[in-house]
Amino acid sequence: MANRMVLNETSYIGAGAIASIVEEAKNRGFSKALVVTDKDLVKFQVASKVTDLLDQNGLAYEVYDSVKANPTVAIVKDGLNKFKACGADYLIAIGGGSPIDTTKAIGIIAANPEYADVVSLEGAVNTPNKSVPIFAVPTTAGTAAEVTINYVITDEEKKRKFVCVDPHDIPVVAFVDSDMMSSMPKGLTAATGMDALTHAIEGYTTKAAWELTDMMHLKAIEIISRSLRAAVAGEKLGREDMALGQYVAGMGFSNVGLGIVHAMAHPLGAFYDTPHGVANAVILPYVMEYNASATGEKYREIARAMGVSNVDGMSQEEYRKAAIDAVKQLSEDVGIPKTLREIGVKEEDLPALAESAFADACAPGNPKDASVEDLLNLYKSIY
Structure with missing residues (x-):
């Protein structure tokens, strides 16, 4: 069976990358953009780094800034109405995973109106038409939403997140500019960075992984x-490297899927609005322990990539423990909580969380199958 790879048409990676937005918009003949972002990025003049470029070069746009963390069906519908009303012919997403995910949903539904209820986009859906063209400008180094064919929306009525997978939603151009990430506070830098590490480790060990x-x-x-x-400490080189690292992880996992770390993290966002990166970071080492027996020699290479020395002289049990310990140490060093209790999870909700995780689209990709009971026991062990 052939393995499929879907990537952006074009990507600009490095400090100052957003300058290329102007040339790309002009060369593609676009007339007006809807800029999708959130109020904080407008307030703290992060989004203006892009809109100033548009102003300076006479490129028309309107702004939709009502996106919130863990974007909902209602936010997508509101943004879609804004897109239709303003007469835009392309979208510019500025933000972390939430604005980019919202933009993907808007773009897909604008081109495929039969999915206007939003919830019918859940799962692996091959929509007939490509999304309205999207330029993606990430402001966090974690989600890699700018290079993936996935997006996640929250159904508030049912208190659940649902994952959408569609090759037609990928942004046509990604502008991965570390200068756009320079205002991230330490906590957000840590959380999004651990999200990126989770993408890389889950993508490397998922059932669909290949060379x-x-x-x-x-x-x-x-x-x-x-x-x-270094990025959490505010060092410029660390931030530049993280912008690249999270993008490279996204190139991979977008094409092979994830596992039960994400399946277990998604309900936490739906139930408690837990930041996605924090949820992943808390859960990751426990799931690594659960998965270890189904990963062959891969934990040796994870340990090696994380800087553990003398892995070739270790037994399988030793290098698996070394990989998990390295993840735990990194998480601790950047200030991630260690338990679900610390991030506000309620013990009485654990059974419902396990049921939701079992139904999540990421769960089947896990290297070791997990029942609802397995997932509940994992939640309990992390609590």
Whole structure:
């Protein structure tokens, strides 16, 4: 069976990358953009780094800034109405995963109006038409939403997140500019960085992994492991490396899927609005322990990529423990909580969380199958 790879048409990676937005918009003949972002990025003049470029070059746009963390069906519908009303012919997403995910949903539904209820986009849906063209400008180094074919929306009525997978939603151009990430506070830098590490480790160990994505994921693990502490400390080079590392992880996992770390993290966002990166970071080492027996020699390479020495002289049990310990140490060093209790999870909700995780679209990709009971026991062990 052939392995499919879907990537952006074009990507600009490095400090100052957003300058290329002007040329790309003009060369593609676009007339007006809807800029999708959130109020904080407008308030703190992060979004203005892009809109100022548009103003200076006479490129028309309107702004939709009502996106919130864990974007909902209602937010997508509101943004879609804004897109239709303003007469735009392309979208510019500025933000972390929430604005980019919202933009993907808007773009897909604008081109495929039969999915206007939003919830029918859940799962692997091959929509007939490509999304309205999207330019994606990430402001966090974690989700890699700018290079993936996935997006996540929250159904508030049912208190659940649902994952959408569609090759037609990928942004046509990504502008991965570390200068756009320079205002991230330490906590957000840590959380999004651990999200990126989770993408790389889950993508490397998922059932669908293969040689090309293994290469991407191992390189991403290496970059993130050596750079996240420096990025959290505010060092410029660390932030630049994290911008690249999270993008490389996204190139891989978008094409092979994830596992039960994400399946277990998604309900936490739906139930408690838990930041996605924090949820992943708390859960990751416990799931690594659960999955270890189904990963062959891969934990040796994870340990090596994370800078553990003498892995070739270790037994299988030793290098698996070394990989998990390295993840735990990085998480601790950047200030991630260690238990679900610390992040506000209620013990009485654990059974419902397990049921939701079992139904999540990421769960089948896990290297070791997990029943509802397995997931509940994992939640209990992390609590």
